Amino acid sequence: MAYTIAPPRTSAPSPPPPRTSAPSPSRMSAHSPPPPRMSAPSPSRMSAHSPPPPRTSAPSPSPPRTSAPSPSHSLSPLHMSIPSPTHTRLHAQWSPGPSPPGSPGISGSRWSPTPPNWSPLSIPSETFEETDSVANLQAILMKLVSKVDSNRCPTSNQINVCRENILNGSMQAFKRRRFDPSGKLDIIFVDEEGVSEGAVDEGGPSREYFRLLMKEIQHAKIFEGPEQCRQLTLDTHALDTRLYALIGMMISVCVIHGGVGPHFFSKRLFLQLCGEKIEPAVFDEVGDHSFKEKLLKIKEAETVELANNAISEAEDNLSIMGALRTVRSLQERDLLVQSALGFYTDGRTRAALAQFEDGLQTLGLLEEIKSQPRVFEDLFINPEKPLQAKDLSSLFEVCFSPVGSNRRQQENQTICFWRDWLIDVEEGECSPLTMEMVLEFASGSSTVPPLGFSQPPQIQFLHGTSDYKRIYPEANTCLIILRLPLHNSYDDFKTYMTDGILQAPTFGIP
Secondary structure (H helix, E strand, O other): OOOOOOOOOOOOOOOOOOOOOOOOHHHOOOOOOOOOOOOOOOHHHOOOOOOOOOOOOOOOOOOOOOOOOOOOOOOOHHHHOOOOOOOOOOOEEEEEOOOOOOOOOOOOEEEEEOOOOOOOOOOOHHHHHHHHHHHHHHHHHHHHHOOOEOOOOOHHHEEEEOHHHHHHHHHHHHOOOOOOOOEOOEEEEEOOOOOEOOOOOOOHHHHHHHHHHHHHHHOOOOEEOOOOOEEEOOOHHHHHOOHHHHHHHHHHHHHHHHOOOOOOEOHHHHHHHHOOOOOOOOHHHOOOHHHHHHHHHHHOOOOHHHHHHHHHHOHHHHHHHOOOOOOOOHHHHHHHHHHHHHHHHHHOOHHHHHHHHHHHOHHHHHHHHHHOHHHHHHHHOOOOOOOOHHHHHHHOEEOOOOOOOHHHHHHHHHHHHHHHHHHHHHOOOOOOOOHHHHHHHHHOOOOOOOOOOOOOOEEEEEOOOOOOOOOOOEEEOOOOEEEEEOOOOHHHHHHHHHHHHHOOOOOOOO
């Protein structure tokens, strides 16, 4: 929007002008500074690039004063539109440089607005911290992704898997001598009949693969503990076969190639990887229930005699840890219990942790985690935030027909149905369907990656013919295109959308 500052009405512009009159209107333009409120200089000395003289008091009423910018700057319309100090403050930045084509303002300048200056009293500090953390994570991931050559896909990077056995199929590929995590992966799913789903992975299979692989890693035998708080356990066979390093490499590839984080690490495991100070172990971190009960019995012994009796019952476990001894006081009892807890959670898994770190070194991920651990907490420790209806509503770009056409009217109604249906899904009215399942159907991913999708997700419409009408939703997960069916009533739309996604055998329907 261009702003033109009109000159005040004055007497006839016959030279020489009166000392209280403004310059001749014929010399005023949209790029001229506002007229000074003082005696006008001689017309021969006035130009569009002359700096304005100092202001003096005006003899007659005039419009509200605005500061005139220097010839090398322009005034932001945002700054001129503030009605009162009580409104949200929007500031404009004066920045010298060439003016973009068609922009308003003085010649030879550009308008460069700064972000809104929100008052810290109106936004909690946690909001700023969360925004900074997301921005830092995105910057780090972009740096790591730059190490991947998406134009190079060696044969050794082909991963042939079945959905019911993702982890074992992946091990075959990751164990290859020439497997290269810095190259593009070619994911091929094989169905139950042995027919591969396409020869080239264009994005959709990869997104589904990373999601399914991370789920299987979460339940791998090298971890123990609650579902969303897993930590390393000692498995000598896994140690001998370097399974810890292999799974560490898989996690690195999922994070860097697909933006899929574990979201199930315990805080202890994460701090162990970062090399930071860890709080003393507690009983809840002991995965061996039998050993935990023995330790609890020692801890709860009210006398030294009872404590030593409980220690004798745990003799086999304590002797392996080097913690078997007779206590002479309740204080020694507590020290023995804490020593056994520490060995169980930290000491016995030290070799496994070192091997796990070797795998996480892939493409430099562990180095970045150690340098900025707080940035990676959301990706490794905290559970994923559930999707909301507004997230999917704003995620997809709708491909409408021309305005005024019969198809456009149907499409407008369908988008209303779509948004109402998303709200019903979020509120559990379409159970067991969830928002994450809707996104999986359209993209192969249950969450929006930290760096977003490689293509903007789109919504298209299934316009049928008089002879054939497609009533279920369809999707192209490679291009992330969701095709909505057209129905005359919301109840029909809700039924076919819900059933279509729940009955989809994998992701999307070609």
